[in-house]
Amino acid sequence: MSELPLRPKDYKSTVKPVWCPGCGHFAVLNALTKALAHLGKSKEEVAMVSGIGCSSRAPAYLDSYGFHGIHGRALPLATGLKLARPDLTVLVAGGDGDGFSIGGNHFLHACRRDVDLTYVVMDNEVYGMTKGQASPTTPPDWDRSKLTPHGSGLRVFNPAAIALASGAGFIARAFSGQPNEIARMVAAGIEHPGFAFIQVLSPCPTFCPEQTGWKKVVRAFEPQPTSDPQEASQRIHLDDGFSTGIIFQSDVQPRRQPSAGVGNVEAFAEEFAL
Amino acid sequence: MQTFALALLGSGGAGIVTVGQLLLTLAARRGLYGLMSKSYGPQIRGGEAAALLRFSDTPVRGAPDAFDMLLALDWNNAERFADEIPLTQDCVVVSDAAAGDPPAFAESARFSQLPMTTTVKEIEGGRPNMYALGWLARWLGSDLDAVDALLTEHFAAKGADAIAASIASAAAGFESADEGIPALSISAGNGKDRWLLSGNEATGFGALRGGVRFVAAYPITPASDLLEYLAPRLEAVGGQLLQAEDELASINAIIGASWGGVPSLTATSGPGLALMMEGMGLAVASETPLVVVNVQRGGPSTGIPTKSEQTDLNIALYGMHGDAPHLLLACSDIADATLTTQWAVHLAESLQTPALLLSDQFLAQTRAIIDRPASLDFITRRRTAEPKADEVYHRYAMTADGLSPMAIPGQPHGMYTADGLEHEVSGKPSSAASDHQQQLDKRQRKIRDFDYGDLAIRSEGEGRLAIVCWGSTYGACHEARLRLAEAGIDVRVLALRLLAPFPLKAVREALADVDKVLVLEQSHSAQFLHYLRSQLNGLEADHLACPGPLPVRASTIISRVTELGYGHV
Numbered sequence: 001m002s003e004l005p006l007r008p009k010d011y012k013s014t015v016k017p018v019w020c021p022g023c024g025h026f027a028v029l030n031a032l033t034k035a036l037a038h039l040g041k042s043k044e045e046v047a048m049v050s051g052i053g054c055s056s057r058a059p060a061y062l063d064s065y066g067f068h069g070i071h072g073r074a075l076p077l078a079t080g081l082k083l084a085r086p087d088l089t090v091l092v093a094g095g096d097g098d099g100f101s102i103g104g105n106h107f108l109h110a111c112r113r114d115v116d117l118t119y120v121v122m123d124n125e126v127y128g129m130t131k132g133q134a135s136p137t138t139p140p141d142w143d144r145s146k147l148t149p150h151g152s153g154l155r156v157f158n159p160a161a162i163a164l165a166s167g168a169g170f171i172a173r174a175f176s177g178q179p180n181e182i183a184r185m186v187a188a189g190i191e192h193p194g195f196a197f198i199q200v201l202s203p204c205p206t207f208c209p210e211q212t213g214w215k216k217v218v219r220a221f222e223p224q225p226t227s228d229p230q231e232a233s234q235r236i237h238l239d240d241g242f243s244t245g246i247i248f249q250s251d252v253q254p255r256r257q258p259s260a261g262v263g264n265v266e267a268f269a270e271e272f273a274l
Numbered sequence: 275m276q277t278f279a280l281a282l283l284g285s286g287g288a289g290i291v292t293v294g295q296l297l298l299t300l301a302a303r304r305g306l307y308g309l310m311s312k313s314y315g316p317q318i319r320g321g322e323a324a325a326l327l328r329f330s331d332t333p334v335r336g337a338p339d340a341f342d343m344l345l346a347l348d349w350n351n352a353e354r355f356a357d358e359i360p361l362t363q364d365c366v367v368v369s370d371a372a373a374g375d376p377p378a379f380a381e382s383a384r385f386s387q388l389p390m391t392t393t394v395k396e397i398e399g400g401r402p403n404m405y406a407l408g409w410l411a412r413w414l415g416s417d418l419d420a421v422d423a424l425l426t427e428h429f430a431a432k433g434a435d436a437i438a439a440s441i442a443s444a445a446a447g448f449e450s451a452d453e454g455i456p457a458l459s460i461s462a463g464n465g466k467d468r469w470l471l472s473g474n475e476a477t478g479f480g481a482l483r484g485g486v487r488f489v490a491a492y493p494i495t496p497a498s499d500l501l502e503y504l505a506p507r508l509e510a511v512g513g514q515l516l517q518a519e520d521e522l523a524s525i526n527a528i529i530g531a532s533w534g535g536v537p538s539l540t541a542t543s544g545p546g547l548a549l550m551m552e553g554m555g556l557a558v559a560s561e562t563p564l565v566v567v568n569v570q571r572g573g574p575s576t577g578i579p580t581k582s583e584q585t586d587l588n589i590a591l592y593g594m595h596g597d598a599p600h601l602l603l604a605c606s607d608i609a610d611a612t613l614t615t616q617w618a619v620h621l622a623e624s625l626q627t628p629a630l631l632l633s634d635q636f637l638a639q640t641r642a643i644i645d646r647p648a649s650l651d652f653i654t655r656r657r658t659a660e661p662k663a664d665e666v667y668h669r670y671a672m673t674a675d676g677l678s679p680m681a682i683p684g685q686p687h688g689m690y691t692a693d694g695l696e697h698e699v700s701g702k703p704s705s706a707a708s709d710h711q712q713q714l715d716k717r718q719r720k721i722r723d724f725d726y727g728d729l730a731i732r733s734e735g736e737g738r739l740a741i742v743c744w745g746s747t748y749g750a751c752h753e754a755r756l757r758l759a760e761a762g763i764d765v766r767v768l769a770l771r772l773l774a775p776f777p778l779k780a781v782r783e784a785l786a787d788v789d790k791v792l793v794l795e796q797s798h799s800a801q802f803l804h805y806l807r808s809q810l811n812g813l814e815a816d817h818l819a820c821p822g823p824l825p826v827r828a829s830t831i832i833s834r835v836t837e838l839g840y841g842h843v
């Protein structure tokens with residue numbers, strides 16, 4: 001191992017991303033490496049878990065341990081990993097379809113369970129890998145998918161509100177055009193002792209070119225953050241979804257597993273003896 | 275073999291199952307073998323309950339042909355057990371005098387009543403079920419001291435008053451023994467080195483002994499009591515159990531934990547297994563070891579959750595999409611459940627692949643007195659990597675046996691991304707034909723070429739007729755073989771412990787000099803027969819299909835063997 005501290009680029013693998021030119025995910029990937037360098041993490045102590053979708057390709061682009069699993073199941077896989085190996089820094093990456101649609105139930109329960117994971121959702125309000133269908137965060141009148149030619153007509157899923165209602169202790173929103181802010185939030189999320197949820201607005205220039213206009217509307221939440229769930233709820237519900245920052249950080253410590261026992265399995269055989 | 279079957283009936287809350295459990299313990303302490311299964315109505319609390327016991331001079335595994343004695347605390351809704359509790363011609367039927375007349379199925383010339391309720395009314399806190407226990411204890415041949423000692427242990431948490439009331443009630447029952455009813459006449463052994471446990475407990479112990487230290491699961495009948503066994507014991511040995519939000523989470527959580535280096539397991543039943551199939555495919559593709567215990571129940575759909583069937587064989591064999599070679603094992607009795615579960619962990623770890631273990635409701639929820647099984651030591655080991663700074667590590671490197679050393683997160687220089695996408699040797703996604711071919715070959719080879727040794731099948735007996743089975747129906751087959759042998763008819767029994775990869779050589783050898791094969795299974799659609807035919811080039815076989823919910827009885831098998839011309843019994 002090198003004596004010198006690792007630089008952000010040292011955390012990148014040699015695998016070339018499948019992402020389109022102009023995709024917001026490149027900036028998110030860079031920000032992740034910055035956060036890891038800032039925290040001085042070794043490559044081998046980091047594991048990134050993902051599901052399926054454009055953003056879920058991220059683990060292979062990091063030179064750390066990674067698991068590219070199946071659609072919607074990144075959080076449970078990461079939960080098992082972190083519970084079994086609390087010494088690892090476990091990051092979870094994915095998109096809005098993976099996290100809020102097929103994996104929606106796991107999102108609720110990961111927030112409730114409060115296992116020490118840092119979950120970065122690259123939200124571009126569209127299914128990119130399957131070539132442009134409506135996701136839970138797509139506006140209801142978005143009519144450019146052949147599956148929903150009149151728009152989905154569905155109310156937009158509000159990830160921060162759901163996370164708060166489900167008990168998440170760290171809720172943040174960032175924008176891919178502000179990579180230093182993402183890095184700061186990811187680092188804070190990693191240092192938060194429980195489940196940390198970071199929604200990153202990450203435009204898809206291919207299927208939603210209008211999202212390149214997001215850079216003109218994002219703004220910082222003021223003041224930030226709060227540890228009061230009621231205040232956080234107000235902020236989230238009064239907001240249009242384009243304010244960024246750490247919205248909520250609870251000061252309640254996550255419940256810990258009981259300390260590990262050291263018993264001998266063969267002693268259980270005596271329970272069966274007459 | 276000497277056996278005696280006793281059915282106990284009562285409304286929920288009357289404590290009849292407690293009577294059965296205590297009586298089984300008394301039998302074990304007297305040196306008898308035996309077992310007890312339970313049957314309940316659909317109510318969560320209340321309703322009717324039955325404890326179905328057998329006592330024997332040799333280990334028994336299956337349901338009796340018919341019951342020799344029936345004792346009822348009451349007859350409320352007892353008719354629903356008519357199919358499940360066939361009675362012998364001269365069955366002894368005993369009930370509380372307050373219960374009234376028995377229903378049609380329980381009418382018997384040898385019917386008598388005991389003053390259970392009226393007697394215990396005189397005892398502060400007295401209960402009719404304890405009266406029944408005392409009466410049954412005397413019939414069983416236990417002495418009152420043994421009953422007192424057992425009740426003192428059993429009700430320790432309920433305090434001195436409860437213990438005293440139970441002992442007084444039991445003593446009243448003990449003293450009231452009916453001279454007209456002969457005591458149980460089965461030769462008792464010394465009772466040394468025996469265990470009393472359920473199949474789910476045996477499976478759980480095997481998992482712990484095999485090294486499982488992480489379990490994630492979602493409650494489901496009839497697997498929940500396996501999870502309840504595991505949770506506190508995992509904690510005691512430094513492991514943990516995660517109650518997941520659903521089965522999709524369960525299977526993925528154990529993939530994560532196992533990938534992190536900790537041997538992991540989940541347990542479920544049919545509906546949950548269906549939900550886990552995609553995750554199992556991920557374990558195959560990413561070569562992550564894990565064990566899935568599927569405690570079968572009647573299907574399809576919600577089916578009959580509290581009854582046994584062997585109808586998850588097809589989904590267990592073929593449920594995954596793509597070409598997904600994996601291990602499929604089955605335990606055939608309670609002692610075997612410990613061994614086979616331990617073996618499943620060993621195989622999964624050694625072969626870096628999911629092992630699916632089939633149990634079933636009858637095996638899992640029956641409690642039995644067994645000979646203490648030998649403790650087998652498997653050298654359970656995952657082939658781990660030792661990545662070096664100056665070498666490039668390839669997680670899915672080609673090797674002769676198809677097994678590639680596995681780097682564990684935390685190890686320097688071993689970083690890679692595991693993937694459900696087809697990949698090249700490094701783990702990098704690839705859709706190239708050559709990579710797909712290479713990885714398909716590797717995943718097949720590591721499982722196909724492994725030496726499974728003597729454990730793959732369970733074979734016993736001689737004779738020109740072989741009964742081929744798997745899972746808990748082995749119990750009925752084994753008993754049929756013993757009873758046929760007593761009548762001078764030799765048959766052999768072959769039970770598959772390893773179902774996939776199919777142990778072709780071992781099965782062929784076991785059937786080499788057989789001229790008739792009878793395939794027995796608890797499935798309507800002949801799932802096992804079709805599988806055997808696919809593996810044994812069309813196998814000519816007679817077939818006995820016994821779908822649930824009723825257990826397979828040895829008499830059914832003996833009748834078929836007789837019909838096939840292998841002598842009269």
